[in-house]
Amino acid sequence: MALTRTVIVAGAGIGGLTASLTLAAQGFRVVVLEKAERLEEAGAGIQLSPNASRILVELGLKEPLARRAVTPESVNILSARAGGEIARMPLGQAAEFRAGAPYWVIHRADLQAALQAAASDHPDIDLRLGCQFEDVTKHARGLTVVQRRGNSRQEELAVALIGADGIWSSVRGHLFPDVQPQFSGLIAWRGTLDATALPREYTAPRVQLWMGPDAHLVAYPISAGRQINVVAIVSGTWNRPGWSEPGDINEIKAAFATARWPATARMLIGAVDGWRKWALFTLPDIGRWSEGAVTLLGDAAHAMLPFAAQGAGMAIEDAAVLAKALSDGTGENTAGIPAALTRYARVRRGRVLKVQRLARQQGRIYHLRGPAAIARDLAIRAIGPERMLARQDWIYDWRA
Numbered sequence: 001m002a003l004t005r006t007v008i009v010a011g012a013g014i015g016g017l018t019a020s021l022t023l024a025a026q027g028f029r030v031v032v033l034e035k036a037e038r039l040e041e042a043g044a045g046i047q048l049s050p051n052a053s054r055i056l057v058e059l060g061l062k063e064p065l066a067r068r069a070v071t072p073e074s075v076n077i078l079s080a081r082a083g084g085e086i087a088r089m090p091l092g093q094a095a096e097f098r099a100g101a102p103y104w105v106i107h108r109a110d111l112q113a114a115l116q117a118a119a120s121d122h123p124d125i126d127l128r129l130g131c132q133f134e135d136v137t138k139h140a141r142g143l144t145v146v147q148r149r150g151n152s153r154q155e156e157l158a159v160a161l162i163g164a165d166g167i168w169s170s171v172r173g174h175l176f177p178d179v180q181p182q183f184s185g186l187i188a189w190r191g192t193l194d195a196t197a198l199p200r201e202y203t204a205p206r207v208q209l210w211m212g213p214d215a216h217l218v219a220y221p222i223s224a225g226r227q228i229n230v231v232a233i234v235s236g237t238w239n240r241p242g243w244s245e246p247g248d249i250n251e252i253k254a255a256f257a258t259a260r261w262p263a264t265a266r267m268l269i270g271a272v273d274g275w276r277k278w279a280l281f282t283l284p285d286i287g288r289w290s291e292g293a294v295t296l297l298g299d300a301a302h303a304m305l306p307f308a309a310q311g312a313g314m315a316i317e318d319a320a321v322l323a324k325a326l327s328d329g330t331g332e333n334t335a336g337i338p339a340a341l342t343r344y345a346r347v348r349r350g351r352v353l354k355v356q357r358l359a360r361q362q363g364r365i366y367h368l369r370g371p372a373a374i375a376r377d378l379a380i381r382a383i384g385p386e387r388m389l390a391r392q393d394w395i396y397d398w399r400a
Contacts, residue, residue, distance in 0.1 A: 015298030015315030045229030
């Protein structure tokens, strides 16, 4: 394939690998730069709603993902104030029927392994581990991207550079050095446990969402149901960058030890042996994601709170829209790439901002206390399961 059709993607996370596959499907040669020597995805579980799974299925990943994913029957909404379940939103066949694609929960490592295998097998994708983006310059022939592997530097011509390198993006730092992540005042704790460690009634294929004063808790099965993923969100001041700091089990137990939290929620917290934690950072709306033939994707452009379960979904959507914009807007004429990238960002920005607002709003709702929590519980009960699912249509049935 001609050198003039080379796109370089910085970052081999979920967004970067999906972008490599969507771009290669549109006829581009793709070079993926990843500074890690091995792809070991930080984190545990991830929710893939139909807007994201549809794109992955279209990329030919249905079989490897379905083998490892769990299709939850419902989201069970539980209130610490009420002492148990207050509502249940159907998923499973109901969500797939409405949206035309499955709702999956899966271990991040399983998703990343499937994406990596597909990228490694594709003849037009060059995945370079232990190789990181360093600099980019624009010239008449396109871009020269400087990459570093150990002490050696290499320059490569490309028609576009995609920064899919996460919230602490080096590519974004090159484009918009004044944009910095902002600490949310929230800390996420995560852990997994074998499903056999819990009573059978707690390992059903469902997502459990516990809402409580100044904290909430999410649990669901992953790894084909063999493990349970547990995530707890609490307020705090610890804000070290990173995704996988060891967490003191006594600290997270103390946060849920009061009588305000029912025994079931405390049991889930206590059943996890090894906790990891990360501070939740977001990005302000930076207005534009592109400059010339360089653009951003996923968390590098719009890192958001996880309370809509759409962080990975938005990156996967970005990848699909980006590839189509580049293909539609350029053909063999690479002079149209800057305009195509501008259109991509314009198409995506409004939707992403709406999802970001939803995530912030839901985080506030989950953490209510006192009379506000009582009013919340009554309002959720009144919605009913069908209306609750219908309210997700704008997310789940959005076609990239």
